[in-house]
Amino acid sequence: MPHSILVKNLREHSKLADEDVAGITQLSYVVRQFEPNEDVIRQGDVPKAAALVLSGMVSRYHLLPNGRRQYLAFHMVGDMPDAQGLFIDQMDHSLCAMDTAVIAFIPHSDLIRLFRERPPVSFAIWRETLIDAAIFREAITNNSARPVLARMAHLFCEIFYRARASRIVRQNRLPLPLSLVQLGEALGMAIATVNRTLLELREERSVDFRDKTLIVIDWEKLSKVGEFDPLYLHVKKNPPL
Amino acid sequence: MPHSILVKNLREHSKLADEDVAGITQLSYVVRQFEPNEDVIRQGDVPKAAALVLSGMVSRYHLLPNGRRQYLAFHMVGDMPDAQGLFIDQMDHSLCAMDTAVIAFIPHSDLIRLFRERPPVSFAIWRETLIDAAIFREAITNNSARPVLARMAHLFCEIFYRARASRIVRQNRLPLPLSLVQLGEALGMAIATVNRTLLELREERSVDFRDKTLIVIDWEKLSKVGEFDPLYLHVKKNPPL
DNA sequence: CGCCTACTTGACTTACTTCAAAAACAGTGG
DNA sequence: CCACTGTTTTTGAAGTAAGTCAAGTAGGCG
Numbered sequence: 001m002p003h004s005i006l007v008k009n010l011r012e013h014s015k016l017a018d019e020d021v022a023g024i025t026q027l028s029y030v031v032r033q034f035e036p037n038e039d040v041i042r043q044g045d046v047p048k049a050a051a052l053v054l055s056g057m058v059s060r061y062h063l064l065p066n067g068r069r070q071y072l073a074f075h076m077v078g079d080m081p082d083a084q085g086l087f088i089d090q091m092d093h094s095l096c097a098m099d100t101a102v103i104a105f106i107p108h109s110d111l112i113r114l115f116r117e118r119p120p121v122s123f124a125i126w127r128e129t130l131i132d133a134a135i136f137r138e139a140i141t142n143n144s145a146r147p148v149l150a151r152m153a154h155l156f157c158e159i160f161y162r163a164r165a166s167r168i169v170r171q172n173r174l175p176l177p178l179s180l181v182q183l184g185e186a187l188g189m190a191i192a193t194v195n196r197t198l199l200e201l202r203e204e205r206s207v208d209f210r211d212k213t214l215i216v217i218d219w220e221k222l223s224k225v226g227e228f229d230p231l232y233l234h235v236k237k238n239p240p241l
Numbered sequence: 242m243p244h245s246i247l248v249k250n251l252r253e254h255s256k257l258a259d260e261d262v263a264g265i266t267q268l269s270y271v272v273r274q275f276e277p278n279e280d281v282i283r284q285g286d287v288p289k290a291a292a293l294v295l296s297g298m299v300s301r302y303h304l305l306p307n308g309r310r311q312y313l314a315f316h317m318v319g320d321m322p323d324a325q326g327l328f329i330d331q332m333d334h335s336l337c338a339m340d341t342a343v344i345a346f347i348p349h350s351d352l353i354r355l356f357r358e359r360p361p362v363s364f365a366i367w368r369e370t371l372i373d374a375a376i377f378r379e380a381i382t383n384n385s386a387r388p389v390l391a392r393m394a395h396l397f398c399e400i401f402y403r404a405r406a407s408r409i410v411r412q413n414r415l416p417l418p419l420s421l422v423q424l425g426e427a428l429g430m431a432i433a434t435v436n437r438t439l440l441e442l443r444e445e446r447s448v449d450f451r452d453k454t455l456i457v458i459d460w461e462k463l464s465k466v467g468e469f470d471p472l473y474l475h476v477k478k479n480p481p482l
Numbered sequence: 483c484g485c486c487t488a489c490t491t492g493a494c495t496t497a498c499t500t501c502a503a504a505a506a507c508a509g510t511g512g
Numbered sequence: 513c514c515a516c517t518g519t520t521t522t523t524g525a526a527g528t529a530a531g532t533c534a535a536g537t538a539g540g541c542g
Contacts, residue, residue: 044472062382065468070382084375087368092375092473115364119357126367127328133370134325134333136377141303141311144384144429148498180521188385190499195522210521227306231285232333389530421489431531436490451489 002029002052002104009078012165013131013234014124023118027111029104034058034097036177040081041095047085049105053077056101057177061185062093071186073135074098074159077166083129086111099177134232143188146227148197151187153226156207158233160216165235172216172241176209201225216241243270243293243345250319253406254372254475255365264359268352270345275299275338277418281322282336288326290346294318297342298418302426303334312427314376315339315400318407324370327352340418375473384429387468389438392428394467397448399474401457406476413457413482417450442466457482 003025010016016024031054034040040058041047051058053075060072060081072093075081081095086108097103115122135158142154159176163169178186184194202208206221216222219241230238244266251257257265272295275281281299282288292299294316301313301322313334316322322336327349338344356363376399383395400417404410419427425435443449447463449456457463460482471479 060378062378062386064382064386068386070386072378072381084371087364088371088375088475090472090475092475093378116360119360119363122360122363122367123328123356126363126370129367129371129374130325130329133374133377134329136374136381137301137303137313137334140313140377140380140384141305143381145303145305145309145311179519191521192500192523193498196498199522231331234329234331234333420487432489433491433532434530437530440490 002031002054002106003027005054005078006052006080009166010121010124010128012078012236013127014120016124017120020118020121020124023114023121027106027114029106031102031104034101034103036097036099039094039096040101040103041085041091043091043094045091046089047082047091047108049107050080050086050111051082051095052104052106053079053081054102054104057098058095058101058103059098059186060093060095069185070188071182072139073132074186076163076168080125080128083125083132086125098182131234134234138232148187148189148193149200150226151189152183152194152197153201153206153222154228155183155187155226156201156209156214156216157223157226157228157230160214160219161228161230161233161238162235164238165233172219174214174216175212176214177212243272243295243347244268246295246319247293247321250407251362251365251369253319253477254368255361257365258361261359261362261365264355264362268347268355270347272343272345275342275344277338277340280335280337281342281344282326282332284332284335286332287330288323288332288349290348291321291327291352292323292336293345293347294320294322295343295345298339299336299342299344300339300427301334301336310426311429312423313380314373315427317404317409321366321369324366324373327366339423372475375475379473389428389430389434390441391467392430393424393435393438394442394447394463395469396424396428396467397442397450397455397457398464398467398469398471401455401460402469402471402474402479403476405479406474413460415455415457416453417455418453 007021007024040051043063055077057074057076058081059074062070062072085091142151146154160174163174180191180194184191198209206218206225208215208217248262248265281292284304296318298315298317299322300315303311303313326332383392387395401415404415421432421435425432439450447459447466449458
C-alpha cells in the first residue's frame with residue numbers, strides 16, 4: 001500500500017522504469033497513526049527514517065522564540081514532507097498532523113541504498129524536494145508581496161490545485177482541516193483579519209471556507225484574485241473544472 | 242578554477258571521495274560575465290546548463306503581474322542558484338546579477354552522467370538544494386512573522402553568516418551590492434521603511450549598511466534583534482567574531 | 483555643470499493588528 | 513436531553529506599524 005502510493009505520486013512528475021518500481025517495492029517501512037495536532041518530528045530531531053503521508057494532512061512549521069507558530073507548508077497523501085532529512089541531519093522545523101493522519105516511515109538506509117542502485121529513483125525524489133522548494137518560494141512572495149485578500153485566495157488556489165492533482169477533491173469540495181488561527185499562522189495575518197477576509201471571499205462568491213471544508217465557487221475568479229499561476233507546482237495540467 | 246570552487250563549496254557540507262572530485266574535474270563548462278541587473282535566466286526558460294557563481298552576487302526573484310519584484314534568495318561564490326533546473330524543466334523564477342558577476346555554465350547532460358556514475362556527487366548537490374530550501378523556509382517566517390526591525394536584522398545575519406562561511410568577509414565588513422529598493426523587495430517592505438529601519442539599526446549600533454557595504458558593529462546584539470539561529474544554514478560553525 | 487539615480491525626511495493615510503467581548507459550537511458528564 | 517466547560521468563530525472599536533505621497537538632498541558621471 002505505501003509503495004503504490006509512493007510510486008503513484010512520483011509518477012505524477014517522473015518516469016520510472018519497472019526496475020525502479022521493483023526497487024521501491026523492496027523498501028521496508030513502519031506505519032503509525034497520529035492524532036490531530038500531534039507532532040510527527042520536532043525541530044532539532046535527527047530523523048533516521050523518512051515520513052510518507054498515507055492519509056490525512058500534515059504540515060511543517062517553525063516555532064518562534066515568542067511562541068508564535070509559522071506554518072510553512074501543507075502536505076497530503078503521497079507527499080514525503082521530510083525527505084530533506086535524508087541529507088540534512090538536524091530538523092530546522094517541525095512536522096505535525098492537522099487531523100488524524102497515517103504515516104509510513106521508511107528507513108533512510110533503505111532509501112540511500114536504493115538511490116545508489118537506481119539513480120532514477122533518487123532523481124524522482126530529488127525532484128519532489130525541488131517542487132517543495134518552489135512552493136516555499138511562492139509562499140515567500142505570497143506572504144511578502146500580496147495584500148491579505150489575494151494572499152488568502154492564492155493559498156486556497158494552491159491547496160485546491162494540488163488536492164485535485166492528488167484526486168482528493170470531490171466536485172469542488174475539499175476537506176481542509178485548518179482552524180482560522182492556523183490559517184492566520186500560515187499567511188502571517190491576525191485571526192480577526194483571517195475571518196474578515198474569509199467573509200469577503202465568501203461574499204464575492206469566489207470561495208467559501210467553513211466547517212473545515214473548502215468550496216470553490218468560482219475558480220476563474222479565485223485564481224484571478226489570488227494571481228494564481230500553477231506553473232510553479234510543476235504538475236501535469238489539471239483538467240478544467 | 243570552476244571545478245575547485247565547486248568542490249570547495251560542496252565540501253563545506255559533504256564528504257567527497259577522490260573519485261568524486263575526479264569526476265567533477267571532468268565536467269565541461271562555459272564562462273560568462275554578467276553586468277549589474279542583467280538577467281542570467283528568466284522565468285519560463287528551460288535551461289540546459291546549470292549556473293555556478295564564480296564571483297559577484299546573483300539573486301533569484303519573482304515578477305508579479307503588477308511589475309513588483311520579490312527577491313527570493315541571494316547567492317555568492319560557489320553557489321549553484323539554479324541547480325533545481327536539473328530536474329524541473331521550466332524556471333518558475335528569474336535569476337539576475339546584482340553586481341558584475343562571473344558565472345560558469347555546466348551542461349545538465351554532463352552533470353546527470355556524473356550523478357549516475359558517482360551517486361555521492363548527486364547527494365552532495367542535492368544537499369545544496371535542500372539547504373536552499375531551508376533558507377526559503379526561513380524567509381517565509383522572517384517576512385511573515387517578524388516586525389521590520391527584526392526582519393532586516395535577520396536578513397543581515399544570514400547574509401553575513403553565509404559570507405563568512407564562504408570566506409568573503411574581511412574583519413566585520415562585507416561588500417553587499419544591494420540598493421534600498423532591492424532590500425525592500427526582498428523583505429517585503431516599502432523603501433521609506435527600509436531607510437528608517439536601517440537608521441534605527443545604525444543608531445542602536447548593531448549593524449551599519451551604507452555605500453553597498455555591510456558593517457557588523459555588534460554581532461551579539463544583531464543576532465538577538467533578528468532572532469537569528471544559524472541551525473537552518475547547516476554550515477559548519479563559523480569561528481566566533 | 484547639469485542630469486540621473488539613490489537616499490533621506492516629513493506629513494498623512496490606511497490596512498491590518500490588538501483588545502475585548504459575544505455568539506456559536508463541540509464535547510462531557512449527570 | 514440538557515446544563516457546563518472549553519474552544520473556535522464572529523463582531524466591534526480603538527490603536528499603530530508600516531505604507532503612500534511628495535519634496536528635498538546628496539552623490540556619481542558624462
